[in-house]
Amino acid sequence: MYISQNYYSLFPQLQKIIQLYEEVEKITNNVKNLFSVSCPHGCGQCCKTASHNIEASIIEMLPLCVYLYEHTNYQLWLDKALDNLCPFYKDDTLYNDAGCCAVYEYRPLVCRLFGFSFMKNKYGAIVPVACSTLQNQYTAKKEIAAIHFSNLPHMSSLSMQSMMIDPSRGERYPINEAFIKAMEYVILKIRLMHYQSDYNKTA
Numbered sequence: 001m002y003i004s005q006n007y008y009s010l011f012p013q014l015q016k017i018i019q020l021y022e023e024v025e026k027i028t029n030n031v032k033n034l035f036s037v038s039c040p041h042g043c044g045q046c047c048k049t050a051s052h053n054i055e056a057s058i059i060e061m062l063p064l065c066v067y068l069y070e071h072t073n074y075q076l077w078l079d080k081a082l083d084n085l086c087p088f089y090k091d092d093t094l095y096n097d098a099g100c101c102a103v104y105e106y107r108p109l110v111c112r113l114f115g116f117s118f119m120k121n122k123y124g125a126i127v128p129v130a131c132s133t134l135q136n137q138y139t140a141k142k143e144i145a146a147i148h149f150s151n152l153p154h155m156s157s158l159s160m161q162s163m164m165i166d167p168s169r170g171e172r173y174p175i176n177e178a179f180i181k182a183m184e185y186v187i188l189k190i191r192l193m194h195y196q197s198d199y200n201k202t203a
C-alpha cells in the first residue's frame with residue numbers, strides 16, 4: 001500500500017488495520033487453494049449491487065481514504081458516492097486485468113472476506129459466505145470444510161477484530177455511507193493537523 005509514514009502517527013489505527021488486511025490476504029488465499037475456488041475472470045456481480053447490500057465500517061475504509069486523500073482528487077470519489085452503486089465499481093474488466101474494483105489493494109474488509117470466509121448457519125453448520133457462483137464451487141467440497149472446521153476464517157470474528165481496533169468507528173453502514181464518513185474523518189483530522197502546525201509556527 002502506498003501510504004506515507006507521516007499518516008501512521010496521525011492515524012494510530014492504520015498500522016493495525018493494514019496488518020489485519022495482510023493476515024486476511026494470507027488466510028483467504030489458503031481458502032482459495034484448499035477448496036480450489038476462484039471468481040470467474042471479469043465477474044464483479046457482488047459489487048454491482050445497491051450500496052446498502054454491502055456494509056463496511058469507517059475503520060475498514062481508513063487505509064483507502066488516507067490513500068485517496070494523498071494520491072487522488074478525493075472529491076471526485078465523494079461525488080461518485082452519491083450514486084447508488086459502490087463508487088469504486090468499474091465495469092471494464094474486458095480491458096483491464098485488475099478486475100472490477102478501482103481500489104482493489106485498498107478495499108475494505110468485507111470485500112476481502114466475501115466469498116472466502118465462513119459462518120455458522122441456523123442449523124449450526126459451517127457454510128461459506130459467498131455468492132451462488134462460489135457456493136456451487138464449494139458444494140462439491142463440503143467434506144473439506146468439516147475437516148478444517150477450526151482453521152477456517154470466520155467472517156464475524158474477523159469483523160469483530162477490525163471493530164476492536166477502534167470501537168468508536170467500528171459501526172457498519174452501507175458502503176457509500178461508510179466511505180463518506182471515513183473520508184470526512186480523514187479530511188478533518190488532516191486539516192486539524194495542518195492548522196495546529198501553522199498555529200505553532202506563528203505562536
Ligand code: SF4
Pocket residue numbers: 038039040043044045046047114115130131132133134
Ligand atoms: S464473489 Fe461471486 S459475484 Fe463476486 S466476483 Fe466472485 S464470483 Fe463474482
Ligand code: SF4
Pocket residue numbers: 046047054086087088089090100101102103104107108111175
Ligand atoms: S470497494 Fe471494490 S470490491 Fe468492494 S464493493 Fe466496491 S468495487 Fe467491489
